Amino acid sequence: MAGESRKRKQHTDEPSPGDDDERRGRRDKRPKEAAKPAPPLPSEIKNKEKRSEVYAKLKREKKAQKRKLGRERGQAAQRAAELGEEVPERQVPRTIENTREPDETVCRPDDQELFAGNDADEFNAVLKQQVTPKVLITTCRFNSGRGPAFIKELMEVIPDAQYVNRGTYDLKKIVEYANNRDFTSVMVVHTNRREPDALLIINLPDGPTAHFKLSKLILRKDIKNHGNPTSHKPELVLNNFTTRLGHRVGRMIQSLFPQDPNFRGRRVVTFHNQRDYIFFRHHRYVFEEKEIKVVSKDKKAKSSESKKQTEKQVTCRLQECGPRFTLKLITLQHGTFDTKSGEYEWVHKPDMDTSRRRFFL
Amino acid sequence: MPRLTSVESPGCPPLRAITTDVLGLVKVVEARARPAGVAKVVETWGEPDASRSILVASLADRAVDPVLAVARKNGVVELLNPLNGDALAAVKSSWPEQTDGAAGDDPLVALHLFKKQAPDSSTLGTFLACTDKGKACVRSVAKENTASDLDVGPSSTWDVCNAGKLQFSSVDAGENYAMFGGKGIEVNLWDITSCSKIWSAKCPRANSLGIFTRPWFTAGTFLCKDDHRKIVACTNNHQVRLYDTASQRRPVISVDFRESPIKAVVEDPDGHTIYIGTGTGDLASFDMRTGKLLGCYVGKCCGSIRSIVKHPELPLIASCGLDSYLRIWDTNTRQPLSAVYLKQHLTTVVIDSHFSAEESEETKSKLPESSMVAEATVRREKKKKNQLVEEDEEGSRMVKPDDNDAETVTRKEKKKKKNRMVADDEEGTRMVDPDDSDAKTVRKENKKKKSRMVSEDEEGTQMADPDDSYAEMYAPKRIKSGERSKGTKKKSKKQQVA
Numbered sequence: 001m002a003g004e005s006r007k008r009k010q011h012t013d014e015p016s017p018g019d020d021d022e023r024r025g026r027r028d029k030r031p032k033e034a035a036k037p038a039p040p041l042p043s044e045i046k047n048k049e050k051r052s053e054v055y056a057k058l059k060r061e062k063k064a065q066k067r068k069l070g071r072e073r074g075q076a077a078q079r080a081a082e083l084g085e086e087v088p089e090r091q092v093p094r095t096i097e098n099t100r101e102p103d104e105t106v107c108r109p110d111d112q113e114l115f116a117g118n119d120a121d122e123f124n125a126v127l128k129q130q131v132t133p134k135v136l137i138t139t140c141r142f143n144s145g146r147g148p149a150f151i152k153e154l155m156e157v158i159p160d161a162q163y164v165n166r167g168t169y170d171l172k173k174i175v176e177y178a179n180n181r182d183f184t185s186v187m188v189v190h191t192n193r194r195e196p197d198a199l200l201i202i203n204l205p206d207g208p209t210a211h212f213k214l215s216k217l218i219l220r221k222d223i224k225n226h227g228n229p230t231s232h233k234p235e236l237v238l239n240n241f242t243t244r245l246g247h248r249v250g251r252m253i254q255s256l257f258p259q260d261p262n263f264r265g266r267r268v269v270t271f272h273n274q275r276d277y278i279f280f281r282h283h284r285y286v287f288e289e290k291e292i293k294v295v296s297k298d299k300k301a302k303s304s305e306s307k308k309q310t311e312k313q314v315t316c317r318l319q320e321c322g323p324r325f326t327l328k329l330i331t332l333q334h335g336t337f338d339t340k341s342g343e344y345e346w347v348h349k350p351d352m353d354t355s356r357r358r359f360f361l
Numbered sequence: 362m363p364r365l366t367s368v369e370s371p372g373c374p375p376l377r378a379i380t381t382d383v384l385g386l387v388k389v390v391e392a393r394a395r396p397a398g399v400a401k402v403v404e405t406w407g408e409p410d411a412s413r414s415i416l417v418a419s420l421a422d423r424a425v426d427p428v429l430a431v432a433r434k435n436g437v438v439e440l441l442n443p444l445n446g447d448a449l450a451a452v453k454s455s456w457p458e459q460t461d462g463a464a465g466d467d468p469l470v471a472l473h474l475f476k477k478q479a480p481d482s483s484t485l486g487t488f489l490a491c492t493d494k495g496k497a498c499v500r501s502v503a504k505e506n507t508a509s510d511l512d513v514g515p516s517s518t519w520d521v522c523n524a525g526k527l528q529f530s531s532v533d534a535g536e537n538y539a540m541f542g543g544k545g546i547e548v549n550l551w552d553i554t555s556c557s558k559i560w561s562a563k564c565p566r567a568n569s570l571g572i573f574t575r576p577w578f579t580a581g582t583f584l585c586k587d588d589h590r591k592i593v594a595c596t597n598n599h600q601v602r603l604y605d606t607a608s609q610r611r612p613v614i615s616v617d618f619r620e621s622p623i624k625a626v627v628e629d630p631d632g633h634t635i636y637i638g639t640g641t642g643d644l645a646s647f648d649m650r651t652g653k654l655l656g657c658y659v660g661k662c663c664g665s666i667r668s669i670v671k672h673p674e675l676p677l678i679a680s681c682g683l684d685s686y687l688r689i690w691d692t693n694t695r696q697p698l699s700a701v702y703l704k705q706h707l708t709t710v711v712i713d714s715h716f717s718a719e720e721s722e723e724t725k726s727k728l729p730e731s732s733m734v735a736e737a738t739v740r741r742e743k744k745k746k747n748q749l750v751e752e753d754e755e756g757s758r759m760v761k762p763d764d765n766d767a768e769t770v771t772r773k774e775k776k777k778k779k780n781r782m783v784a785d786d787e788e789g790t791r792m793v794d795p796d797d798s799d800a801k802t803v804r805k806e807n808k809k810k811k812s813r814m815v816s817e818d819e820e821g822t823q824m825a826d827p828d829d830s831y832a833e834m835y836a837p838k839r840i841k842s843g844e845r846s847k848g849t850k851k852k853s854k855k856q857q858v859a
Contacts, residue, residue, distance in 0.1 A: 104702045105685075113409055113704050116384055120411030244685070244704070334665065334683055334706075341577070341597045341622045343640040343665035345683045345706070352661045 096275065101358045105243040114244075121248070122207035123255040126184055135161040135256055136183045138174060145194025149219055153323045154189070157269060157282055158256055159233050161187075175336050179205050185256055189214075199327060202337050203252060208345060209337050210252055212278070212327040220322030227284045227319040232265020233258045234282075240273040245346055246361035249278075249329060276359050278327040284319045329361065372398015373689045373698035376672070377716035378679050379420065379443055380687055381431055382705035385413035387446065390687055390701050391716070400689060400699040406446035413437075419474040420711035421486055422673070427713065428486045432469040440474075440485055440502060443713055449485055450502045467492045471530035473539070489539060489553065491530050495522035495546070497539070499553060519556045522546045531582050533589040540592055542578030548594045550606055562594075563610035574598055580626040582635065584649055593635050593649060595623035601637060603649050614652040619643055627669045627678070629692070636678055636692075638666025644680055646692065658690050660697035668709045681707035 042058060045051040073088075080087050092098070107114055118124065125131045135158050137151055143166065155161045162183075164174070171188065178186050183204055190198035199212045220226050236257050241250035253271050261267075270281040291310045332346040346360070376392045378400075386407050392400035407413070414434040420443060421428045429443040440449040475487045484501045491497035500516040521527060525545030532539045532553070542548040549561035567573040581594035584603070592604040594612075599620055602612035618637065625638040633650045644658040644666060664684025671678050676692045687701045687710060 111704070113384065113386070116409030116411075117705060120384060120409075120414075341640070343622075343624065343683060344642065345664050347641050347663050349642070349661070349663060351659050352663060354661075 096357055099357055101355055103243060103359075105245065107242060107244060107247050114247075118251070121251065122203055123251045126255040127251065127259060129259050131184060133160060133184045133256060133258060134182065135185045135187060136164055136174075136178045136181075137161050137187045137189070138164050138166045139188065140190045141166055141168065143189075143191055145191060145196075146217065146219065147189055147191040147194070147196050150196050150217060150323060151189055153220055154187070156229050156231075157234070157323075158187075159231070159258055171337050175202060175204070187256075198330075200337070201252060201256070203255065204336070206335055208248070208252065209331075209333040209335070209342075210249060210329060211331045211333070213330055214325055214327055216324070216326045218322060218324040223320055223322045223324065225319065227321040229267055229282065229284065229321045230265050232262035232267055233260065234265065234267040234269045235261040235263065237268055237270040237272070239271070241361060243359075243361060245329075245332065246273060248345075249332065249361060253278075273361050276328060276361050278329070278361070280323070280325050280327065282321055282323065284321055286317050286319075288315050288317060289313070290315050373400055373677065374398070374675060375717045376400065376675075376677070376679075376689065377713040378670075378687060378689075378710055379418075379429060379713065380681055380703055380707050380710045381415035381418045382685075382703065382707045383414045384409040384411060384705050385415055385433065386705065387415070387418075387429075387431065387441065388703055389446075390703075392689075392699060398699065400687075400701050402701065402703065404446065406441070415708055416469055417472045418709040418711060419472045419488065420713065421474045421476045422711070422714055423476060424715050427715070428474060429711070430472055430474040430486065430488050432472045432490065434468060436469070438469070438472065438488065438490060452500065452502055467494050467496075469493075470527055470543075473530065473532045475532075475536050477536060489530070489532060491521060491527055491541065493526055495520055495525065495527045495541075495543075497521050497530070497541070497551075517556055519551075521549065521551070528578060529580050533583040534586040535589065538583075538589045540581055540583070540594075542576075542581050542594055544577045544597070545575060546578065547576045548578055548581060548592060548604060550589075550592070560606045561610070562604055562612070565611055565615065579622055579624055580637075582626050582628045584628055584635070585632040586630060588632075591649075593626060593628065595626050595637060597622040599623060599639070601626075601635070601647055601649075601652075603652070614649065616647065616652045616654075618645060618647075618654070624682075625666050625669045625680075627671050629671055630673060634692075636669050636671065638669050638680055638682065640665045642666060642682065642684060644669070644690070646695070656695050658695050658697070660688065660690070660700070662686070662688060667707060670710050670712050672712050673714045677712075679710050679712055681710040683707075 042051050042055040045054060073091075077087050126133050137154060137158075139147055139151065151163060155163060164177075166174070169177075175186060185204060185207075186200075186202040188200040188202070189196050190200065192198075196214055196217055199214045200209065201212070202209045220228075234257065236254060238250045238254060241247055250271070250273075257269065266285050268283045268285060270279070270283070272279045272281070289312050292313050293310050329346075330348055331344055334343045334345050348360075352358075352360075373392045375394050376390075378390045380388050380390065382388070386405055386409060388402050389404040389406075390400050391403045392398060412435055415431045416434060418429060418431040420430075427443050428449065429441040430438055431441065432438050437451050437453055439451045441447065442449055469490050470493050471489075471491050473489045475489070485504050487499060487501035489497065489499050496518065497520075498516055498518040521530075521541045522543075526543050527541060527546060528543035530539055530541045537553055538559075539551050539553050540548060541551065547562045547564065550559050551557065552559050562576075564573070564576060577597035578594050579597050581592060583589055584591035584593050590605060590607045592606060594602050594604060596602065599618050599622060601614075601616045601618055601623065603614040604610075605613050619639060619641075621640040621643070623637050623639050627636050629635065629646075633648055634646055634655065635649055636644065636646050638644050642662040642664050644662060646655040646658075647653065648655055658680075662680070662682075662684060664682050664686075666680050666682040668682070669678055669680045671692075677689060677698070678692055679687060679689050681687045681703075683706045685703050685705055685707060687703055687707065688697055689699045690696065691698050
């Protein structure tokens, strides 16, 4: 980190010669005009109009300076490339993700115990394609508002999903019912004030139960230029599930979907984890061959062989077909749903939030 | 409120803990004195295999030939050597009337390996095992039958209950009585030698609303070492109950703790403190004389606690569970000392209390002895130096009236500084001593000390010197302080020369 900051300082310390002159000039001026007070900070100016004016000016200058530096860096890189010299390294912005606290629970590809654990876990039968996943979707007792619409879209996302009316049954009874009918998972959409706000995924017969907070739900009709999904089995993208806990949650999500996607369907379902929030997106994609005209300077050639000048290029386009939502893991319970005597594999506790850069998935 | 990114763990004393997990692995975690207080995995025994998942384990913690018993999911009880992991014997625990397939739906839930050995020492060990459905048996394993399990020694079997699900069993320190309890089974006490039930609990009365809760015990232990009549049992509805079998069948004390089932309980050798762990990863200690909560152990523990174990001598407990961390805590300060990530869901942890002795045997006791010698020399030096310092002080006083030179004044100042350093050294040693009941009070004392005169430092050394039993475990730190004091000694010599 220290090295990076030093680098950055170095970069900012080598401004253009003109800038340097300006600085020197200022420095020279100061001792001469010692009697004259330094210009006040924008925050010290009491007149609001004046203050905002000064502030805007400062900001503009700063921005221009930044752009200039960037341009110079680009030019230097280009020059170096042309001359065959070593291109200076691109600066990488420091983000919360790439300065994440080191975590010993992150999975390593050379960990034999991890693979043995995978072979022994509850999702293995589904993921090894010995069992086809079958999902039961139900709701909390009072389901209204956007809940039913959300479930309708969820059923289109997950093939082999079946909706069952909750009625007044206990969740434990429903789990029993699903177990008897060879379901592999149960999903419960919980609504509060007519807004879906939680998602419970129970793996059957005795798998873990994950409780997610659900937020930022946008249904298909509210997405601009949305597409309509087909009934093909979707492809699945799981991003950034790095730790053991994340790995387990990822496998759990994976076991909701069939493991043999129809690539002809060109449907993708994405679960992207970033800073412990899991973002759900559902897309259709298409590869298109586009004809692009090549502009040639020769007028004669253009007029004579216009057809030959066009070039075929493959482009990819994405179209979102909702819903769109964000999940955050609250608890992971060992065994099926049981609030009274449940044992938890992971519970979020406030004393674990020691840093912004500490993540669990 | 500022939140620290990482709490500096003070490190744990030399310790050897053995954990078992759901993949059937046995892992040995050791903390040594050399890289001070860092616990890490030193050995892993067994191949990862989910069908041989270890359900419970028990250690006969003896100085000579200790034995570790592990009960596996496939119904086999294995006896291991806890020093090198060699399998000594494997016994199929299925009952004569059971077929082999029955072990699957009637798994072992509790295992206790008896510590006292048979007089003829022809047996490897005797264990008490009980299953989910309430069948308990005592078996002893002879030394010869490493391969075949036919000639298993004398065994006695009895049914603890007819219905319900057994969840725990516990054997008292004298190893004459065992207690059982579970879902739908009240706590009951059995005499092991005669295999007879001698006491069983009674449900507490229905509450003011007339609501009666079915018994569901999840953990229990005997409170005192020398008294089998006091029993602590924990329920699924987050209650800690104290039963006195001599007086009544209903609980004497019943305390609620938070809102998740209590999954593990262990008693302290002091005879009144217990440590409990819950299904959401809360760890707390209770004083069972009054039923008061002494305090909770806070330290990022996020998964259900399956097992707690108390070190027989040091003020330490180790806990493990579904968050796959082995955590070691100080019971005096309730601070985490160390956490080791072990990758799998852990089922049991046991502490090998004869570890430090073992280490000295194994490594020919080179390191610890040398460190002790060094300590002793350091101490002697310190005393000498302090005496020198005093003499110097007197000398300067003597000199002072003769010639009022500026030099003497500066010299005196120097000496004061040096003396202060000496005082700091003493503080260092004091801080390190863990035998004090409360670290804070020590700190306060030290602060007072700072302000005191130099001559009182002599007392400080005397206070710090007495050889307590913990002197060895903090040897490296002491040596550090010793090095510093050596430096100061050199200075004093120089000044003498001057």
